[in-house]
Amino acid sequence: MEKRVVVTGVGIITALGRGLxxxxxxxxxxxxxxxxxxxxxxxxxxxxxxxxxxxILSNNNFNxxxxxxxxxxxxxxxxxxxxxxxxxxxxxxxxxxxGTTLGxxxxxxxxxxxxxLNKNRLKRTALxxxxxxxxxxxxxxxxxxxxxxPLILHNACASGLSAIGCASYRIKSxxxxxxxxxxxxxxxxxxxAGFNSLQLIAPKLCRPxxxxxxxxxxxxxxxxxxxxxxxxxxxxxxxxxxEITGYGQSSDAYHITKPDPTAKGAAGAIKMAINKAEIxxxxxxxxxxxxxxxxxxxxxxxxxxxxxxxxxxxxIPLSSVKPMIGxxxxxxxxxxxxxxxxxxxxxFAPENLNYKTPDSNCKLNIxxxxxxxxxxxxxxxxxxxxxxxxxxxxxxxx
Amino acid sequence: xxxxxxxxxxxxxIGDFGAGKKDFCxxxxxxxxxxxxxxxxxxxxxxxxxxxxxxxxxxxxxxxALQDAKLDHLNAVCNKRIGVVxxxxxxxxxxxxxxxxxxxxxxxxxxSPMLFSNSVLNAPSSYVSAALNIQGASITISGYTPxxxxxxxxxxxxxxxxxxxCLVGGVDVYNEIILDGYxxxxxxxxxxxxxxxxxxxxxxxxxxxxxxxxxxxxxxxQGTQTFCxxxxxxxxxxxxNSQHLxxxxxxxxVDYVLASYNQDxxxxxxxxxxxxxTKENNVVNCTKIFxxxxxxxxxxxxxxxxxxLQGSNDLSGLDxxxxxxxxxxxxxxxxxxxxxxxxxxxxxxxxxxEK
Numbered sequence: 001m002e003k004r005v006v007v008t009g010v011g012i013i014t015a016l017g018r019g020l021x022x023x024x025x026x027x028x029x030x031x032x033x034x035x036x037x038x039x040x041x042x043x044x045x046x047x048x049x050x051x052x053x054x055x056i057l058s059n060n061n062f063n064x065x066x067x068x069x070x071x072x073x074x075x076x077x078x079x080x081x082x083x084x085x086x087x088x089x090x091x092x093x094x095x096x097x098x099g100t101t102l103g104x105x106x107x108x109x110x111x112x113x114x115x116x117l118n119k120n121r122l123k124r125t126a127l128x129x130x131x132x133x134x135x136x137x138x139x140x141x142x143x144x145x146x147x148x149x150p151l152i153l154h155n156a157c158a159s160g161l162s163a164i165g166c167a168s169y170r171i172k173s174x175x176x177x178x179x180x181x182x183x184x185x186x187x188x189x190x191x192x193a194g195f196n197s198l199q200l201i202a203p204k205l206c207r208p209x210x211x212x213x214x215x216x217x218x219x220x221x222x223x224x225x226x227x228x229x230x231x232x233x234x235x236x237x238x239x240x241x242x243e244i245t246g247y248g249q250s251s252d253a254y255h256i257t258k259p260d261p262t263a264k265g266a267a268g269a270i271k272m273a274i275n276k277a278e279i280x281x282x283x284x285x286x287x288x289x290x291x292x293x294x295x296x297x298x299x300x301x302x303x304x305x306x307x308x309x310x311x312x313x314x315x316i317p318l319s320s321v322k323p324m325i326g327x328x329x330x331x332x333x334x335x336x337x338x339x340x341x342x343x344x345x346x347x348f349a350p351e352n353l354n355y356k357t358p359d360s361n362c363k364l365n366i367x368x369x370x371x372x373x374x375x376x377x378x379x380x381x382x383x384x385x386x387x388x389x390x391x392x393x394x395x396x397x398x
Numbered sequence: 399x400x401x402x403x404x405x406x407x408x409x410x411x412i413g414d415f416g417a418g419k420k421d422f423c424x425x426x427x428x429x430x431x432x433x434x435x436x437x438x439x440x441x442x443x444x445x446x447x448x449x450x451x452x453x454x455x456x457x458x459x460x461x462x463a464l465q466d467a468k469l470d471h472l473n474a475v476c477n478k479r480i481g482v483v484x485x486x487x488x489x490x491x492x493x494x495x496x497x498x499x500x501x502x503x504x505x506x507x508x509x510s511p512m513l514f515s516n517s518v519l520n521a522p523s524s525y526v527s528a529a530l531n532i533q534g535a536s537i538t539i540s541g542y543t544p545x546x547x548x549x550x551x552x553x554x555x556x557x558x559x560x561x562x563x564c565l566v567g568g569v570d571v572y573n574e575i576i577l578d579g580y581x582x583x584x585x586x587x588x589x590x591x592x593x594x595x596x597x598x599x600x601x602x603x604x605x606x607x608x609x610x611x612x613x614x615x616x617x618x619x620q621g622t623q624t625f626c627x628x629x630x631x632x633x634x635x636x637x638x639n640s641q642h643l644x645x646x647x648x649x650x651x652v653d654y655v656l657a658s659y660n661q662d663x664x665x666x667x668x669x670x671x672x673x674x675x676t677k678e679n680n681v682v683n684c685t686k687i688f689x690x691x692x693x694x695x696x697x698x699x700x701x702x703x704x705x706x707l708q709g710s711n712d713l714s715g716l717d718x719x720x721x722x723x724x725x726x727x728x729x730x731x732x733x734x735x736x737x738x739x740x741x742x743x744x745x746x747x748x749x750x751x752e753k
Contacts, residue, residue: 044507045507046506101518101519103540108494109498112494112495112498112499112502116495116499121578124578125579125581128579132540132541133540133541134541134542134738142626147626148625148626149547149623149625149626149738150541150624150626150738151541151547151551153537153539154519154537155520155536156518156520166551166554169551169554169558169560170554173554173557189501189506190497192506193506193514194511194515194517195514196506196507197509197510197511197514198511198514198515249535250478250533250534250535251481251524251527251532251534251535252528252533253527253528253531254528255528256449256515256521256524256528257511257515265533268478272560386515386518386520386521387518387524387527387528387536388524388527388536389524
C-alpha cells in the first residue's frame with residue numbers, strides 16, 4: 001500500500017510578518033506587505049517597490065546572514081508546531097530539502113564586491129560559505145540536531161514547490177519518515193535590477209490576471225513545512241494540517257526566461273498532480289495561482305488551467321497572493337502551499353488584491369474585493385519558473 | 399518489481415580531454431584546451447546561441463549520453479517521460495560576478511538581462527531541456543556532492559513512475575574566482591587550477607525499460623546516500639560506523655572504492671572508513687585522476703565506475719589497477735568534500751551483492 005504524505009508543521013515569514021496567525025490575519029484583511037524598498041538605495045533603479053520581510057532580525061536567536069536567519073526562524077516555528085525535536089540520545093533522522101533561486105545572495109554580493117575591488121582577501125572567502133545555498137540546509141541540520149542529507153534544489157521560481165514535491169517522493173519511497181522541506185529567498189538589488197532589466201517589474205501595483213497588469217513586485221521570505229509519513233505522524237499523535245495527495249512537474253523545453261505560450265508543459269504538470277491525487281477537476285475547491293502579474297505568465301497559466309481542467313477552469317475560485325507578499329522567487333511555492341493549508345483549515349480563500357478589470361485572455365473565477373469564506377477540502381497550487389520549470393501540488397483536508 | 403532495478407544505459411562527457419568515451423579514456427595522457435573543441439562538431443548549437451559556457455558543456459555531454467543510450471530520436475510523447483537532473487557546485491558563479499560587476503560599475507539601469515538570466519542556477523539544465531526537447535522534470539541541485547544527490551533524485555523519479563529515463567549529470571568549469579574562494583581551504587590548489595572541468599552525464603532508466611529498448615547497460619545502481627559531515631555534527635562518526643549501507647541492500651564488501659576526498663577532518667574519517675570496509679583495501683583516489691573540478695569530476699568519477707563495471711577496454715589511461723581487473727562485480731563510488739559525503743554502490747549488470 002502506497003505511503004501517504006501529510007504536513008504537521010509550518011513556519012512562514014513574509015512581508016506580512018512571521019507566523020501562521022499573523023499571516024492568516026493579514027490575508028483575511030487583504031493587507032499588502034508591499035512598500036518602498038528600505039534595504040538598498042533605489043534612486044538609480046527603474047522601480048522602487050518591494051515586499052521586504054522587515055523586522056526579521058528582531059527576536060532572532062540565530063547567527064548568520066539574512067538567508068540563514070530567515071530559514072532558521074521558519075524552521076523553529078515549524079518544529080514547534082509539529083512538536084518535533086531531536087536530541088543526542090534520540091536523534092531525528094530527516095533530510096532538509098530546500099528550494100531557492102539565489103541562496104545567500106547578499107553574502108555573495110559582498111564577496112563579489114570585495115573581489116572586484118580586490119580587498120579583504122582573507123575575510124572575503126568566509127562570505128562564500130553563506131553564499132552557497134547548501135550552507136542554509138546544513139545550518140538547519142546542525143541547529144536542530146538532525147541527522148540527514150542537505151539537499152538544495154534550484155528550479156527558479158518553482159524551487160520551493162519542487163522541494164515539497166521531492167519531500168513527498170522521499171516519504172513515498174520509504175527512505176524517510178520525516179522531511180524538512182521548503183523554500184527561501186532574500187531581497188537584493190541583484191534580483192531587483194535583474195528583473196527590471198527584463199522589464200518584468202510593475203512600477204506601481206501588482207495586479208495578476210487584470211487586463212491592466214504591468215508586472216510583478218519582488219518579495220522575500222521563507223516557508224518551511226514538516227512533511228511526514230501518515231502512520232509516523234499518527235503514532236506521534238500530532239495534529240495533521242493537510243495531506244499532500246498529488247504533485248506534478250514538467251519542463252517547457254522552450255525558452256530560458258519566457259513561458260511557452262501554448263502552455264502544454266504547465267498543463268502537463270497540473271494534469272500529473274491531479275492524476276497522482278486521483279481526483280477530478282470538479283473536486284478542486286480553490287486554486288492558489290502562480291499569478292505573477294506579468295502579461296505572459298498570467299495568460300499562459302490561464303491557458304494551462306483550461307487545458308488541464310477543461311470547462312471547470314473558469315468556475316473554480318482562484319487567486320494569487322503575490323500582490324500581498326510579492327513574488328518571493330524560490331520561496332513562493334512553499335509560502336503559497338502554506339497559505340493553501342491556511343485556506344483549508346480556516347475555510348477562506350484570500351482575495352486577488354488589486355484586481356479590477358477582467359482580461360479576455362484570463363477567463364477565470366478570480367476572487368476579488370474581499371476574501372471568500374467557503375469550505376475548502378482540496379486546493380491546487382501552481383508554481384512556474386524561468387527555464388520553463390512547471391510544478392503543481394494538490395493539498396487536501398485530512 | 400522491475401522498476402526497482404535502475405541501470406546506467408548511456409554516458410557522455412566533455413572537458414579538456416576532449417569529448418566522448420574515446421577521448422575520456424585518455425584523460426591522464428592528453429590535455430587540450432577547451433577552446434580547441436568545436437562545439438558544432440557534436441550538435442547543432444543554434445538553440446544555445448545565447449547560452450553560457452556551462453550550458454554548452456552540459457548540453458553537449460547530455461546529447462552524447464542520449465546518443466550512447468540510443469535515445470536521441472524520440473518523439474514528443476516519449477520526451478515527456480525523460481527528465482534532467484543536473485548537479486553543480488558553483489554553477490554560474492562567474493556570470494553572477496560579471497553581472498554584479500555591471501551592477502556596481504555601471505548602475506542598476508545598465509545591467510544586461512542576458513547576464514542576469516544566465517546567472518540563475520537552473521540555466522544549464524533548462525538549456526539542456528530546451529536544446530534536446532526533453533519535457534519531463536528539469537531540476538538543478540547545488541552542493542558539494544550534487545551529482546550523487548542528482549542520481550538519488552532521478553532514481554526516485556523512475557521508481558515512482560514519474561519518468562522512464564533520466565539524464566543525470568554534473569557541470570562545473572574552472573575559473574580564477576574558484577581559486578580565490580578555495581585558496582585558503584584546499585591544500586593542493588594545483589588540483590584546481592590544472593584542470594578545466596566540464597560536464598559528464600549518464601542516462602539512468604529502469605532495467606525494464608533498458609531491456610525493452612534492447613540497449614546494453616553499463617551497470618546497475620544499487621543505491622546512493624548522502625550525509626552531512628559537518629564538524630559540528632557530533633553524530634558524524636556514528637553515521638559512518640553504524641549506518642547500514644544503502645537500505646541494507648548491499649554488504650560493504652565491494653571490490654573497489656573509487657573515492658574522492660581531500661585531507662580535511664571529514665575526508666580523513668571517510669577515507670579510514672572506506673579502507674576498513676573494502677576488500678584488499680582497493681581504494682582509488684579519483685581526485686588524483688580528475689582533479690578538483692567539483693561536479694564535473696564527480697560526474698567523471700561515476701562514469702569511470704560505470705565503464706569499469708561494463709569491462710570497457712582502454713581504461714589504463716585512467717587507472718592501471720582498475721584496467722587490469724576484468725572481473726569487477728561491485729564498486730563503491732564515494733566523495734567527501736566540505737559539508738557532505740556521498741556514496742553510491744554499483745554492480746555489474748545482472749549481478750547482486752550478497753545481503
